[in-house]
Amino acid sequence: MKLTIKRTSLLQELQTVQRAISSKTTIPILTGVKIVLADEGLYLTGSNADISIESFLTKEDEKAKMTIFKTGSIVLQARFLGEILRKLPEDIVTMEVLENNQISIVSGKADFIVNGQDAENYPHLPVIDTKNQMEIPVHLLTKIINETGFAVSMHESRPILTGVHFILSEQKLLAVATDSHRLSQRIIPIEQMVENFDIVIPGKSLQELSRSFVNEEEQVEISIMENQVLFKTKNMYFYSRLLEGNYPDTNRLIPATFNTEVEFYGPKLLSAIERASLLSHEGRNNIVRLSISPDSVILYGNSPEIGKVEESLNYEHITGDTLDISFNPDYMKDALRAFGEMNITIKFISPIRPFTLEPTEADVNFVQLITPVRTN
């Protein structure tokens, strides 16, 4: 293997696959990046127990200034290769595999000889049947991940809840996540005719996936196998394992009738919750209280040792009964951040029943649920 390439282009590819590379793995070769130089361009692969990422840089990419002298392959320590590429003196680097799986990395007068490993020893990635593929825009997938991923459980006591549940049926894709204290569910219509599926993808994989996309305007192809899912863009294959087990039936959790409804402008409510949580975070019980009457909504935060805060909130509309309800402000903050800049309606049943948050405009099928805290 021998090539010359612009070092910043190679570094960028390396950073993409490094999302899948951990220095803490128990399989030593997985701390490395697999580099394969083929006639059509350069493939890099990084992998851990949960995800694998393969990136491809075509020789047609003029910015990368790639010249291929001899195809071949090697595995190099990923972190160390990155440090070398960052510090090289010139724009262009020449890399050549020598005997004994060593590689020469030359740029200007700097001449590195680095020990690598035989690429034959690198584990094979799963082969995924690419017949049943669904295609959606990257920006839409990223949005769904941001709208649901934060609500997955962080605890391994119920592993299935650490993932996001995706169900494709009746031309609709449903994504839902819950940690049993709050829930977030998003549904989008799907026009393609593809086979239905019902899978649970680890929340951490989805987080890395959404960070790995470079072009929001691209399409991403989703292929599903027994225990793997593949997300495929023009220059990246992103594999994740699936979680095994039955995801709880969340549909019956979302109530249909309510007694009190208040409409807010999301970002304004978020700022007020952030202020009130300054106090609640200092106390033992991280709760704030919302007091709704026909002509006012007042938010209270209290921590006896530190102080208290009280704020009369700006709202758009109130309908229904008066209500006093307490909840964990951090769940509310996460929920409001997921909505972003829009008007939302919060619907309550009683101080002890979960309440929902939805966009006021009915054109988006997105609902969140938060369980209140009983205070007496």
Next chain:
Amino acid sequence: MKLTIKRTSLLQELQTVQRAISSKTTIPILTGVKIVLADEGLYLTGSNADISIESFLTKEDEKAKMTIFKTGSIVLQARFLGEILRKLPEDIVTMEVLENNQISIVSGKADFIVNGQDAENYPHLPVIDTKNQMEIPVHLLTKIINETGFAVSMHESRPILTGVHFILSEQKLLAVATDSHRLSQRIIPIEQMVENFDIVIPGKSLQELSRSFVNEEEQVEISIMENQVLFKTKNMYFYSRLLEGNYPDTNRLIPATFNTEVEFYGPKLLSAIERASLLSHEGRNNIVRLSISPDSVILYGNSPEIGKVEESLNYEHITGDTLDISFNPDYMKDALRAFGEMNITIKFISPIRPFTLEPTEADVNFVQLITPVRTN
């Protein structure tokens, strides 16, 4: 105490004194900031065992939009006050001390009541005799700190070496620091007639001091007492304790005659050292080797398990004997960063004797010393 003030102006003052406030102190009141509102403006004070900072915001400062309704004082949790100020809904905040050392903090519709402490219980700052004052520009003091502070010892085994030694005598200010492996010494001429001094200021205090200055063009007044030093600018009093004990005589450590001299452009040498240290950092002995002959200078880094690097260096001049010398590249990096963008001359005696680095242009009195590593 009652005032209105622009919250970002108050936050900026708070951030200055917060450099002296630790949440880990054993004296609870020192986690607070002392706030004193006087007829002329607002004083904030933060303090820990090593440094105390007092900032002053004059009511004449139009940007701060300060209105003083009633003078007074209080001590508030510094971190918590900062969080509140950052999150308030409006530009202007009204603060009023209530009964029982509580304070009301109001901005827009948000109304905080926060528990404080009586300012009478806050420790008094040392009173410093301001007769014997030296004055130098802030940018010059900052430069001296950057040129010497990095060389102090990080180990408490010889506490005196954790400080920078400042000596004023014969119209010259000498600053020197050493951790016994390397040394950095800077001398500047002083024109004022002030009493000579010989003090050791903790390196950490100097680091905080250089970060606390906001205006490089100002003058700073330096006053010295038995065990304290005060740095005074228009809006800030910065106190530091002095280190007790005798600083070793470093003057005799700097050699006067040499056998090999090489001139480099500092930043180019620094880049090459950074590359070579990528390899040495992976190995057990963090050393690189420089091989100087009449017509080449070659730098080697080696870590048998990982690989090796070799780079022929660009230099300006070589005079004297051939030499092979090994050293810790991290000391060299620190030294070269302190010189910045200039040509420097490195002067060697032998592979086992300390070598010096100096600016090639003789107009700056700045010398650094590094002890080599014996390799056989």
